[in-house]
Amino acid sequence: xxxxxxxxxxxxxxxxxxxxxxxxxxxxxxxxxxxxxxxxxxxxxxxxxxxxxxxxxxxxxxxxxxxxxxxxxxxxxxxxxxxxxxxxxxxxxxxxxxxxxxxxxxxxxxxxxxxxxxxxxxxxxxxxxxxxxxxxxxxxxxxxxxxxxxxxxxxxxxxxxxxxxxxxxxxxxxxxxxxxxxxxxxxxxxxxxxxxxxxxxxxxxxxxxxxxxxxxxxxxxxxxxxxxxxxxxxxxxxxxxxxxxxxxxxxxxxxxxxxxxxxxxxxxxxxxxxxxxxxxxxxxxxxxxxxxxxxxxxxxxxxxxxxxxxxxxxxxxxxxxxxxxxxxxxxxxxxxxxxxxxxxxxxxxxxxxxxxxxxxxxxxxxxxxxxxxxxxxxxxxxxxxxxxxxxxxxxxxxxxxxxxxxxxxxxxxxxxxxxxxxxxxxxxxxxxxxxxxxxxxxxxxxxxxxxxxxxxxxxxxxxxxxxxx
Ligand SMILES: Cc1cc2nc3c(=O)[nH]c(=O)nc-3n(C[C@H](O)[C@H](O)[C@H](O)COP(=O)(O)OP(=O)(O)OC[C@H]3O[C@@H](n4cnc5c(N)ncnc54)[C@H](O)[C@@H]3O)c2cc1C
Numbered sequence: 123x124x125x126x127x128x129x130x131x132x133x134x135x136x137x138x139x140x141x142x143x144x145x146x147x148x149x150x151x152x153x154x155x156x157x158x159x160x161x162x163x164x165x166x167x168x169x170x171x172x173x174x175x176x177x178x179x180x181x182x183x184x185x186x187x188x189x190x191x192x193x194x195x196x197x198x199x200x201x202x203x204x205x206x207x208x209x210x211x212x213x214x215x216x217x218x219x220x221x222x223x224x225x226x227x228x229x230x231x232x233x234x235x236x237x238x239x240x241x242x243x244x245x246x247x248x249x250x251x252x253x254x255x256x257x258x259x260x261x262x263x264x265x266x267x268x269x270x271x272x273x274x275x276x277x278x279x280x281x282x283x284x285x286x287x288x289x290x291x292x293x294x295x296x297x298x299x300x301x302x303x304x305x306x307x308x309x310x311x312x313x314x315x316x317x318x319x320x321x322x323x324x325x326x327x328x329x330x331x332x333x334x335x336x337x338x339x340x341x342x343x344x345x346x347x348x349x350x351x352x353x354x355x356x357x358x359x360x361x362x363x364x365x366x367x368x369x370x371x372x373x374x375x376x377x378x379x380x381x382x383x384x385x386x387x388x389x390x391x392x393x394x395x396x397x398x399x400x401x402x403x404x405x406x407x408x409x410x411x412x413x414x415x416x417x418x419x420x421x422x423x424x425x426x427x428x429x430x431x432x433x434x435x436x437x438x439x440x441x442x443x444x445x446x447x448x449x450x451x452x453x454x455x456x457x458x459x460x461x462x463x464x465x466x467x468x469x470x471x472x473x474x475x476x477x478x479x480x481x482x483x484x485x486x487x488x489x490x491x492x493x494x495x496x497x498x499x500x501x502x503x504x505x506x507x508x509x510x511x512x513x514x515x516x517x518x519x520x521x522x523x524x525x526x527x528x529x530x531x532x533x534x535x536x537x538x539x540x541x542x543x544x545x546x547x548x549x550x551x552x553x554x555x556x557x558x559x560x561x562x563x564x565x566x567x568x569x570x571x572x573x574x575x576x577x578x579x580x581x582x583x584x585x586x587x588x589x590x591x
Contacts, residue, residue: 142168144225144307148218148232149174150240151264152370153195154330155202157298160261164231165304171225172203172306175218176211176316179239185489186319187458191328193318195369198329200315206306209313214243215250222256225310233370234260236269236401237496238408264367265398266295266374269405279406281511286402287395298376323458325492326365333366341380349386352393355449355461356534361390362459364493367397374398400501403511411500412481414509418590419516422509423582424479433476436569437468438486440539443561443568445552446526447471449539456539458492463529469506470520475575477582480507516583519576526552540565 147164149172155161164170174196181189200207210217218230230251235244244260251258263269272289273279280286326332340361344351351359366372374394381387404411414420425433436442440451450464460468465487472483484503488494504510508518530536533551537544542565543554550557554565561567 143229144169144171144227146171146173146218146221146225146227146230147304148230149199149207150232150235150370151368152233152373153199154333154371154373155199156301156330157373157376158233158262158302159296159299160231160233160259161302161304162299163259163261165302167229167231169305169307171208171221171227171310172206172304173208173210173218173221174199175214176209176313177214177243178211179243183488184494185458185491186321187323187325187490187492188494189316190318190321190323191325191365191458191492192369193316194325194328195371196315198331198371202330203304203306204308206308206310207312207315208310209315211313215247218247219250219254219256221310225307228255229257229259231259231261234263234268236263236265236405238404238411241408264370264373265401266290266378266394267293267398269398269402272402279402280399281403283396283399283511286399287392290395290398291391295375295378298373298379321458323456323490323492325458326362328365328369328371330371333363333372336361336363336366337372337377337380341377345381345390346384346386349389352389353463353529354535355464356530356532356538360462364459364495364498368493368495397495397498400497403501404497410504410510411496414507415501415504415511416509419507419509419586421589422516422586423477425477426479430476430478433569434472434478434482436566437472437476437478437483441566441569442471443555443566444471444522444572445533445536445540445543445554446522446530449536452539454487454490458490460491461535463525464535465502466506467520467522467525469503471522473507474519474579475522475570475572477575477578480504480509517580519579521576522572523553 145164145168147161147170152158152160196207208221210221222228235241248258267290272286272293274285280289340363344359348359351357363372363377367374377394378391381391403415407415437447437451440448442448446464447468450460450468453464454460469483472478473480480503484500487499491499501510508516526536532548536551542562543551546554546557554561555567
């Protein structure tokens with residue numbers, strides 16, 4: 123069943139070299155060849171059988187855009203390793219043991235996973251392999267500083283970002299390594315890369331080369347104005363590297379190694395750290411993926427029933443009548459991505475203007491986002507909802523019109539995503555219903571009154587606080 127790798131099977135002066143046993147490298151969220159310590163270790167141990175497993179548990183919780191993007195990442199990786207990527211499906215433990223039987227491998231390497239499902243899956247694979255007399259080695263992580271590596275002076279894990287950022291920088295990270303030149307084992311039976319589902323979204327380019335093109339374009343210029351530009355959704359002021367970081371077509375170490383002392387570069391460094399902070403928080407509190415990190419916020423009153431469902435649908439469809447909210451929700455559908463500032467605005471609107479549970483919004487985001495990541499998404503939502511770790515208390519309620527005026531002053535972002543109001547003046551476009559002519563035909567009036575719903579939210583918060591006494 124296996125052919126090659128030829129370099130290890132050569133003869134020299136009539137003597138056969140010993141043939142090292144193949145090892146398996148299990149690609150997961152690390153779909154690249156450069157700066158890859160776990161793959162480097164596998165390559166040093168023997169010829170490598172590269173495999174990606176189609177795990178139903180992960181597939182069923184990923185939306186079509188993310189699955190389409192994953193297929194494109196796998197195509198790119200497969201091309202980079204000469205078409206030898208093996209795709210298998212089924213229960214990971216069973217599928218990997220079958221692959222061991224097929225190839226004669228007895229050892230598997232993989233990058234360590236720190237998210238709740240990944241941890242339990244990997245523990246299960248480890249136990250099953252030990253029982254079968256096989257070895258599995260989890261190395262490195264998808265973070266510059268693996269979760270569980272930095273602690274407060276009191277030895278506890280961090281729950282607040284700023285001191286974590288300081289400790290994270292002090293801890294530091296390894297320099298990136300070069301590209302791995304493995305002896306890939308050829309001819310192993312593969313189910314083939316799954317066809318990308320058809321999606322309406324216009325997805326970004328996938329793969330390691332695309333990641334570097336985007337990183338170079340950002341690091342060569344825009345990073346120096348990132349501090350100012352990153353909040354304006356109407357301009358390309360951020361890196362748009364999140365899908366690449368999600369799938370590991372680039373590693374944060376590789377980006378951090380390119381950053382210098384410029385204050386704007388330090389702001390970008392801190393954003394990379396937010397991703398690591400949320401991974402750390404989820405690692406320490408796996409339950410916070412689904413429920414309030416701050417238990418006292420768990421009992422906040424939320425609306426349910428048909429009326430709430432109708433409001434939720436209008437939010438998903440970008441039909442709330444609030445231009446900045448609708449623009450964001452339409453960008454999400456069209457690109458599988460949304461600008462960070464707008465993620466915060468639409469999140470606040472769902473929770474504090476529509477009074478819906480943050481988990482509904484988080485699920486919709488996970489369905490739609492190409493960069494959908496449990497730690498960043500669900501903790502981003504908890505930040506917005508005021509149920510999470512950090513300094514965004516529940517009573518801080520975003521005013522969508524003011525946010526829009528401040529961060530998209532000329533309405534460039536609004537005009538792009540809400541064409542119904544594109545003709546309006548810079549002054550009127552943020553609040554179409556308030557201008558003399560009212561909201562244009564074809565664009566809905568506001569789904570709720572922001573001022574009234576703000577008061578309602580604060581009243582609910584007051585009622586909740588009374589239960590804490
Ligand atoms: C409600 C909500 C949900 C979110 N869901 C996700 C998600 O599923 N996946 C995801 O990667 N990010 C998520 N974020 C964080 C952030 O919005 C995106 O990382 C960012 O918009 C990606 O665009 P970028 O690559 O251009 O970011 P840049 O501004 O260029 O930042 C560089 C990188 O830093 C990281 N980063 C930046 N801001 C944050 C942040 N607030 N939290 C965590 N990491 C950050 C990302 O990896 C990002 O790619 C969410 C934020 C909110 C408020």
